[in-house]
Amino acid sequence: MSLFLDNAATSYPKPETVYRAIDAAMREIGVAPGRGGYRQSLTAARTVFETRSTLADFFGVPDSSRLVFTHSATESLNIAVSGLLKPGDHVVTTSMEHNALVRPLHLLRGRGVEVTFVQADREGRVSEREIAAAMRPGTRLVAVTHCSNVSGTIQPVGEIGKVARQGGAVFLVDAAQSAGYLPIDVIELGIDLLAAPGHKGLFGPPGTGILAIGEGIELEPLLVGGTGGNASSLEQPEILPERFESGTLNTPALAGLKAGVDFIRETGLEVIRAKEKLLVGMLLEGLSAMEEAVIYGPRGNDHGGAVSFNLGGRDASEVAFLLDAEYGIAVRAGLHCAPEAHRTLGSYPGGTVRVSPGFFNTEEDIAFFLQSLAGLARS
Ligand SMILES: Cc1ncc(COP(=O)(O)O)c(C=O)c1O
Incomplete structure (x- = not known):
């Protein structure tokens, strides 16, 4: 080994309880959540609900329906930027970002979105002053990674959140390397959009991620389709989390993710x-x-x-x-x-x-x- x-x-490895929760959900629940009125499907839906509530609580998200499940931090970042930005919008980000953010932004540049990359110092740090200096009246989004996946540099997200808010921009944090390691309270840090993987510091299995969407932030979904409700309408539901969760959710993986976060809480x-x-x-x-x-x-x-x-x-x-x-x-x-x-x-x-x-x-x-x-x- x-x-x-x-x-x-x-x-x-993951905590032992994560493996057990996934195994139990596969064997004992096994069915699609929110797709049937029978008891087993309701149990699956409860598992998803409990995972959502646990994660919302963990990140200080006041309304758990605004925490949506994705397959990865990459998917969360794609929904955040593609769902928010329109031609003519301006984005401020940094030279320390992962391609999971840079590539979707690059794609949007081809559609008329402008992007400014603030240069970090030699240790990978950016200051809120530099972010503020790069902002302008049309700045719609400030997007930063909380902690670098290359150098472990931690950005002052609380301070950056303040300048984003003062400038009227939405604040997106890529918490891929900080979720489960550093305290994150979306309200305290002024985070409007929080993207995190479930499979790194939160100890969930691969194929899990979350996006927390702040009150009043309107996003277009990346994916539309079946959500288990409002089937007679051709329109994607407006209500969350359904708006962003088309397709059958991976209940066993989410059961594992909940066990991962429970482990963090029990351990401290x-x-x-x-x-x-x-x-x-x-x-x-x-x-x-x-x-x-x-x-x-x-x-x-x-x-x-x-x-x-x-x-x-x-x-x-x-x-x-x-x-x-x-x-x-x-x-x-x-x-x-x-x-x-x-x-x-x-x-x-x-x-x-x-x-x-x-x-x-x-x-x-x-x-x-x-x-x-x-x-x-x-x-
Ligand atoms: C900083 C950062 N952002 C985004 C991602 C993408 O995460 P995921 O693999 O869950 O898509 C990673 C993964 O390594 C990362 O380190």
Whole structure:
């Protein structure tokens, strides 16, 4: 069994209760939610409802019907930007974004939407002042990633939320690397649209994501079709969550997602974050002590779960390949779907080796990783 240090891609393993919840939902419920009046379908609908309420509560979303389920953070970001923006709108975003946001924005540029990318500093940080300076009267959206998937840089989303609001723009946060690690309350942080995967820090299975849509934010759906209600109308329902949830929902996956969030609540978000800080701190310290290693991004305590580095002049893919082949360690190499972030951090075009520990990793795992890397550096 290999040592998994690629939790920024998806968390693995999941808490035992997640596996059990999925298995039980497959075997004991198994039917489509909201499609029939029979008891089993109602049980499935209750499972979906409870997952929705749990997540809404977790992110401080006052009306749980405004938290919709998607298949990924990518889908959530696509709904958010394609559903909101019209030709002539202006968007302010940053040089640290993932392609999950950049590509949908690029597509919209072809349809008359203007996009300004605020350049982050060498550690990947943007300030609210720079965001404010890039805004103008037609700015409809400010979109930022809470925590970089390349460098672990954490953006001041609360401050950025304030300037977005002052400028009359909608505020979208990509919480792919922060949901389940950092406290997120959409009201406190002024977030109008929150996109998050279910399968990373929230410990749900792959194929889960959420989009929380603030009160008064009107979006066009990306997908229309059957929703289980109002079948006689040709029009997509206006009511949420149905407006954004066409097609049969994946009840077992959502049962697993609820178990994941329950696990976070029982464990304590602060305990999970403290563990992340501990392991990331060990990585930064170990890498700093290694002469051949170049670290990209911040070095301090205010660091998310992804740590990027290169080893001397060696190709990142070669280092990742050798870590796997010789030591059984799974890390990721390359541009991590965020080329502009690498331009910002100084690691373009070669990219970096990215290590991202998870809650179930131990200090021994990190010590083994550092030892293995030192062995590799000597070879
Ligand atoms: C910052 C960021 N945004 C968006 C995504 C896309 O997430 P998903 O795989 O759920 O679509 C990722 C995934 O790695 C990410 O790191």
